[in-house]
Amino acid sequence: MLRSLAAAAAALVVLLPGTPAWAHNSLVDSSPAANAHLSASPKQVTLRFLQRLSPAGTVIVLADAARRRVPTSAxxxxxxxxxxxxxRKLASGAYTVAYRVASRDGHVVRGWYGFTVA
Structure with missing residues (x-):
């Protein structure tokens, strides 16, 4: 009896899909990419995450090497x-993208990365 109960529990663990709500959201792709060296100024910054974002909880900031905020759209x-x-067109130099995003489940993710325009 105990052996069949253990086998049934093991089968459930293997067969049941993982629950996405248990996994935290994270950045999976960005443009410009982290540590990129660009020959021309990018027109936008795009961040792609694992889970849907809450529009009201999404903040993306671009700053230059002197930590001055670069004007961007909402x-x-x-x-x-x-x-x-x-x-505006970015001058040559180092830039930092900082983000704070809230997933639909309310989990907040913060991070930053840099890129260079030469």
Missing amino acids: PAVAGATGAVTIA
Whole structure:
């Protein structure tokens, strides 16, 4: 009896799909990419995450090497992707993208990465 109960429990663990709500959201792709060296100024910053984003909880900030905020549009959110349009051509130098996004389940993810325009 105990052996069949253990086998049934093991089968349930293997056969039941993972629950997405247990996994935390995270950044899976970005454009410009982290540590990219660009020969031209990008027109926008796009971030793609594992899970859908809450539009009200999405903040994406672009800053130059002196930590001055670069003017961008408000974040546009479509599913798991958030993007901002850069208001002006970027001069050569280092830039930092910082983000704070809230998933539909309320989990907040923060992070940052850099890229360079040469």
